[in-house]
Amino acid sequence: xxxxxxxxxxxxxxxxxxxxxxxxxxxxxxxxxxxxxxxxxxxxxxxxxxxxxxxxxxxxxxxxxxxxxxxxxxxxxxxxxxxxxxxxxxxxxxxxxxxxxxxxxxxxxxxxxxxxxxxxxxxxxxxxxxxxxxxxxxxxxxxxxxxxxxxxxxxxxxxxxxxxxxxxxxxxxxxxxxxxxxxxxxxxxxxxxxxxxxxxxxxxxxxxxxxxxxxxxxxxxxxxxxxxxxxxxxxxxxxxxxxxxxxxxxxxxxxxxxxxxxxxxxxxxxxxxxxxxxxxxxxxxxxxxxxxxxxxxxxxxxxxxxxx
Amino acid sequence: xxxxxxxxxxxxxxxxxxxxxxxxxxxxxxxxxxxxxxxxxxxxxxxxxxxxxxxxxxxxxxxxxxxxxxxxxxxxxxxxxxxxxxxxxxxxxxxxxxxxxxxxxxxxxxxxxxxxxxxxxxxxxxxxxxxxxxxxxxxxxxxxxxxxxxxxxxxxxxxxxxxxxxxxxxxxxxxxxxxxxxxxxxxxxxxxxxxxxxxxxxxxxxxxxxxxxxxxxxxxxxxxxxxxxxxxxxxxxxxxxxxxxxxxxxxxxxxxxxxxxxxxxxxxxxxxxxxxxxxxxxxxxxxxxxxxxxxxxxxxxxxxxxxxxxxxxxxxxx
Numbered sequence: 001x002x003x004x005x006x007x008x009x010x011x012x013x014x015x016x017x018x019x020x021x022x023x024x025x026x027x028x029x030x031x032x033x034x035x036x037x038x039x040x041x042x043x044x045x046x047x048x049x050x051x052x053x054x055x056x057x058x059x060x061x062x063x064x065x066x067x068x069x070x071x072x073x074x075x076x077x078x079x080x081x082x083x084x085x086x087x088x089x090x091x092x093x094x095x096x097x098x099x100x101x102x103x104x105x106x107x108x109x110x111x112x113x114x115x116x117x118x119x120x121x122x123x124x125x126x127x128x129x130x131x132x133x134x135x136x137x138x139x140x141x142x143x144x145x146x147x148x149x150x151x152x153x154x155x156x157x158x159x160x161x162x163x164x165x166x167x168x169x170x171x172x173x174x175x176x177x178x179x180x181x182x183x184x185x186x187x188x189x190x191x192x193x194x195x196x197x198x199x200x201x202x203x204x205x206x207x208x209x210x211x212x213x214x215x216x217x218x219x220x221x222x223x224x225x226x227x228x229x230x231x232x233x234x235x236x237x238x239x240x241x242x243x244x245x246x247x248x249x250x251x252x253x254x255x256x257x258x259x260x261x262x263x264x265x266x267x268x269x270x271x272x273x274x275x276x277x278x279x280x281x282x283x284x285x286x287x288x289x290x291x292x293x294x295x296x297x298x299x300x301x302x303x304x305x306x307x308x
Numbered sequence: 309x310x311x312x313x314x315x316x317x318x319x320x321x322x323x324x325x326x327x328x329x330x331x332x333x334x335x336x337x338x339x340x341x342x343x344x345x346x347x348x349x350x351x352x353x354x355x356x357x358x359x360x361x362x363x364x365x366x367x368x369x370x371x372x373x374x375x376x377x378x379x380x381x382x383x384x385x386x387x388x389x390x391x392x393x394x395x396x397x398x399x400x401x402x403x404x405x406x407x408x409x410x411x412x413x414x415x416x417x418x419x420x421x422x423x424x425x426x427x428x429x430x431x432x433x434x435x436x437x438x439x440x441x442x443x444x445x446x447x448x449x450x451x452x453x454x455x456x457x458x459x460x461x462x463x464x465x466x467x468x469x470x471x472x473x474x475x476x477x478x479x480x481x482x483x484x485x486x487x488x489x490x491x492x493x494x495x496x497x498x499x500x501x502x503x504x505x506x507x508x509x510x511x512x513x514x515x516x517x518x519x520x521x522x523x524x525x526x527x528x529x530x531x532x533x534x535x536x537x538x539x540x541x542x543x544x545x546x547x548x549x550x551x552x553x554x555x556x557x558x559x560x561x562x563x564x565x566x567x568x569x570x571x572x573x574x575x576x577x578x579x580x581x582x583x584x585x586x587x588x589x590x591x592x593x594x595x596x597x598x599x600x601x602x603x604x605x606x607x608x609x610x611x612x613x614x615x616x617x618x619x620x621x622x623x624x625x626x
Binding site for chain 1: 325336342354357412437439440443449494550580584587613
């Protein structure tokens with residue numbers, strides 16, 4: 001074997017082993033990184049699952065006691081009523097306004113600066129902390145508009161809080177309606193409004209319902225915007241439709257029990273904790289229901305789209 | 309030209325339809341403008357209330373750097389004191405530390421979630437993230453009170469000398485903020501990562517990259533601005549978080565010497581906690597001091613929203 005034949009094969013082996021080293025290093029780095037990412041993700045998932053389960057388990061013993069659903073200090077009947085009252089009142093104002101704004105932006109407005117301005121305003125408003133919006137609502141609705149600390153003031157504050165979210169959800173549901181449908185209606189001689197009313201809105205309806213459900217979740221969970229505008233106390237008779245009385249909700253009541261109102265109700269400390277645990281569990285369960293129904297509707301839309 | 313009877317009627321009808329269309333579009337326009345009116349009103353009214361305190365005894369320097377917060381004068385029984393420096397420090401420290409914990413977890417999970425996670429994990433995580441994005445902050449505050457505070461109290465006992473109030477304070481507030489902000493940051497990061505087109509991934513894989521190189525060298529740089537937006541919006545959320553933090557802070561003044569480790573484990577303050585617990589009991593000048601705090605929060609969030617807007621205007625994939 002001559003020298004000339006050995007040298008190239010040795011050089012090749014050197015190159016080959018260098019490449020193998022690089023490949024091995026890459027593989028090791030890759031497995032370490034993937035292991036870390038697996039660990040992080042599983043940790044986060046475990047944390048989330050632990051929180052939900054522990055909240056429901058802690059509230060379970062309260063959830064099955066009948067006094068929890070009564071009107072005594074240990075019961076949440078008034079708060080449940082108020083929460084759903086304020087939910088419906090807010091949605092009644094929020095849905096028409098934000099849907100109208102969304103229709104204008106998607107169907108009427110020319111693309112350009114105006115839409116940018118509205119979107120910038122929406123983004124800014126959605127960034128304002130809900131506590132600050134609560135103070136704004138207190139000043140403007142309760143004091144300047146003389147509504148007092150009342151359900152109506154609370155609903156108007158929640159309107160300000162949820163307007164950007166509702167607008168975004170409604171806009172995307174309108175945008176997902178195919179343009180052919182609009183063009184077909186307009187080609188038949190319909191005015192724009194008639195095309196929207198008879199063609200676009202019915203097609204976008206599932207998306208609109210999902211939007212309503214998602215804002216409902218945010219309204220039920222909101223507290224910081226309500227403590228200054230709707231108060232932390234109930235008047236004698238809560239079960240009325242009067243929008244001008246102060247009320248508490250599930251969330252603000254939970255804050256009151258564990259915060260400023262600890263020890264003021266006719267409850268022992270352990271009863272207070274049990275009540276708070278029950279309230280947390282009820283809120284979590286409501287949110288789970290809302291999330292599941294929004295997902296179910298989303299799936300129904302997808303089925304319809306893929307079937308068509 | 310003379311029109312026939314039905315033609316005239318049709319003409320009238322279509323004119324009416326056009327009129328209705330016009331009116332409705334104006335009404336809808338007003339609804340869209342209402343949104344702009346709301347945000348302008350928020351800024352105007354809060355700003356107009358926030359300068360009053362400086363005409364009534366507070367100085368700018370004293371407000372931002374003073375550390376004794378007693379706008380009613382109840383604690384000393386004498387003149388009110390408007391030193392919000394401690395509150396601002398509290399907000400800055402809790403927010404920054406919370407985000408230091410949140411960012412690696414949120415982005416790590418989001419990258420893994422979009423690039424490498426098996427289907428079953430995605431199916432579990434997706435609804436969890438959605439639920440946690442909307443979880444009421446009081447519920448997390450309650451969880452902090454009954455689960456995190458006892459734990460922190462036990463862990464920090466050697467540092468704080470077993471205070472009965474140990475466990476309340478910045479450390480617990482940071483953990484509560486992590487739970488509140490993690491899902492938001494994560495879900496915005498996931499959206500940003502999903503906006504990266506598949507061709508970027510295919511190109512990277514075709515060059516023989518490993519999964520990790522694909523994430524680290526191709527996907528993350530491609531949506532860096534989107535991830536930046538997620539972090540900025542996480543900051544916005546953390547700064548404004550109120551009730552959960554108010555429940556676990558439990559203090560009324562910043563401790564005298566805040567530069568030790570033990571300060572994280574004793575009752576303490578931040579901006580939102582003070583507003584939540586005291587705003588409504590005050591009136592007059594004392595209340596103006598809280599409006600100034602709200603204005604500080606508002607300005608900070610406006611700055612952060614502008615940053616996020618700037619970042620998303622720079623991003624390639626939306």
